[in-house]
Amino acid sequence: MNPSPSPQSPDAWSAPRASAPLHSVLQLPGSKSLTNRELVLSALASGTSTLRRPLHSRDSVLMLEGLKALGARVEEQAGDGSFGPDLIVTPGTATGDVSIDVGLAGTAMRFLPFVAALSNATAHFDGDPHARMRPMQETIDSLRALGASVDDNGSGTLPFTVHGSGAIDGGELTIDASRSSQFVSALLLAAPRFTHGLTLVHRGDRLPSLPHIEMTLATLRARGVSATSLSESVWRVEPGEIAGASVEIEPDLSNAAPFLAAPLVAGGSVTIDGWPAETTQVGALLPELLTRLGADAHVADGRCTVSADAGFLQGHRFTGGALDLSHAGELSPTFAALGAVCETPLTITGIGHTRGHETDRLEAMQSNLARLGIECTTTHETVTVHPADAASIRPAEWEAYADHRIATSGAVLGLAFELAVDDIEATSKTIPEFAELWTSMAGTGVA
Numbered sequence: 001m002n003p004s005p006s007p008q009s010p011d012a013w014s015a016p017r018a019s020a021p022l023h024s025v026l027q028l029p030g031s032k033s034l035t036n037r038e039l040v041l042s043a044l045a046s047g048t049s050t051l052r053r054p055l056h057s058r059d060s061v062l063m064l065e066g067l068k069a070l071g072a073r074v075e076e077q078a079g080d081g082s083f084g085p086d087l088i089v090t091p092g093t094a095t096g097d098v099s100i101d102v103g104l105a106g107t108a109m110r111f112l113p114f115v116a117a118l119s120n121a122t123a124h125f126d127g128d129p130h131a132r133m134r135p136m137q138e139t140i141d142s143l144r145a146l147g148a149s150v151d152d153n154g155s156g157t158l159p160f161t162v163h164g165s166g167a168i169d170g171g172e173l174t175i176d177a178s179r180s181s182q183f184v185s186a187l188l189l190a191a192p193r194f195t196h197g198l199t200l201v202h203r204g205d206r207l208p209s210l211p212h213i214e215m216t217l218a219t220l221r222a223r224g225v226s227a228t229s230l231s232e233s234v235w236r237v238e239p240g241e242i243a244g245a246s247v248e249i250e251p252d253l254s255n256a257a258p259f260l261a262a263p264l265v266a267g268g269s270v271t272i273d274g275w276p277a278e279t280t281q282v283g284a285l286l287p288e289l290l291t292r293l294g295a296d297a298h299v300a301d302g303r304c305t306v307s308a309d310a311g312f313l314q315g316h317r318f319t320g321g322a323l324d325l326s327h328a329g330e331l332s333p334t335f336a337a338l339g340a341v342c343e344t345p346l347t348i349t350g351i352g353h354t355r356g357h358e359t360d361r362l363e364a365m366q367s368n369l370a371r372l373g374i375e376c377t378t379t380h381e382t383v384t385v386h387p388a389d390a391a392s393i394r395p396a397e398w399e400a401y402a403d404h405r406i407a408t409s410g411a412v413l414g415l416a417f418e419l420a421v422d423d424i425e426a427t428s429k430t431i432p433e434f435a436e437l438w439t440s441m442a443g444t445g446v447a
């Protein structure tokens with residue numbers, strides 16, 4: 001990645017600056033992780049399901065188009081959500097050749113191949129150029145170990161073809177999920193449909209994103225499946241029907257991260273309305289994590305509010321140190337941005353696996369911060385961001401590298417610094433409304 005200043009692209013998005021403390025209350029669209037799990041479970045279920053207030057974004061569309069290609073029927077129905085219609089999903093089967101575009105969606109590229117193996121279709125999987133760099137070997141190996149036939153090019157990445165045979169025996173399987181929890185979730189979601197269910201063992205250096213595995217187990221149980229953790233790295237799913245269900249999708253709490261981070265930069269407060277009282281989403285850690293940096297955060301009556309009497313723009317600096325985000329790698333770009341407004345360096349640990357996310361997130365943050373004039377160093381597993389020094393900050397273009405979370409972390413710093421995000425459209429992956437919501441939030445902080 002090239003850290004040298006680049007001329008501003010004509011269609012770059014000038015991030016709105018704040019000149020006064022924020023006072024914003026907003027609602028967010030549905031959770032990507034919950035929507036895409038519920039879509040998969042609905043397609044594998046024994047009856048029709050309704051997803052209320054689902055996410056409508058590139059990742060959810062890729063998932064539902066993939067499931068349609070594999071035989072499911074998906075219809076829209078007017079609902080009461082502000083971000084698009086409800087979805088009615090009716091399971092079905094497919095035969096013949098189908099092409100499945102997974103875009104850059106980790107959930108689509110890891111979850112759909114097992115749905116394909118359970119179908120009678122021959123499914124050709126491919127995705128964006130960045131998707132071809134994401135680790136897929138574990139998916140390919142798991143399919144083969146379960147008896148499915150896969151044609152690949154030996155690179156351990158997309159593209160590949162899965163020859164569905166209509167059934168998977170299941171039983172026991174050991175995998176190494178140290179590069180992504182999605183390898184585990186994908187197998188657990190499909191496992192009730194395996195003839196003998198699945199006992200899945202993870203063996204590897206580490207297991208990132210544990211809350212996402214808990215989320216998978218919870219969504220299975222809510223549909224009547226026996227799905228348990230036998231230990232931190234062994235899971236059992238019994239064979240049986242996945243019930244059709246009517247499910248309300250929670251707002252995406254990971255996408256709350258840049259919004260709730262904003263008061264640390266601009267001061268004031270941001271409230272997310274519709275915050276669930278109980279959730280398996282990793283974004284539920286945000287109040288605690290932002291408090292740890294020195295902000296005030298509280299959750300009450302279905303709302304989460306983060307506030308700062310004074311933010312960076314009012315001359316305040318937050319608490320650096322070390323922050324372990326191994327469970328919450330998807331929050332790391334936001335916190336790396338916040339490192340710039342701390343008074344001592346902020347080191348984020350446990351995030352080596354995010355080098356295999358939409359882009360290498362450690363390198364992407366380092367390159368962008370360097371362009372802005374903020375020092376940042378990385379190791380294989382960590383990123384350390386040094387406090388911004390006003391004298392060395394310069395206007396810069398912030399590159400999204402096709403990554404929604406890199407784009408939104410640019411917006412966070414853009415509240416204070418002159419910065420343009422080259423591709424704000426990258427946010428359409430999980431929150432197509434980002435630019436509009438952000439502009440309206442930032443507008444409450446204009447003197």
Ligand SMILES: O=C(O)C1=C[C@@H](OP(=O)(O)O)[C@@H](O)[C@H](O)C1
Nearest residue numbers: 033180181182208209212329330
């Ligand atoms: O299962 C899921 O919905 C996800 C799991 C996590 O993946 P990794 O374990 O690859 O980090 C997370 O980062 C990603 O945004 C969504």
Ligand SMILES: C=C(OP(=O)(O)O)C(=O)O
Nearest residue numbers: 104105106107330357358
């Ligand atoms: C890693 C992420 O996405 P994906 O589902 O594509 O893995 C993310 O949203 O931060």
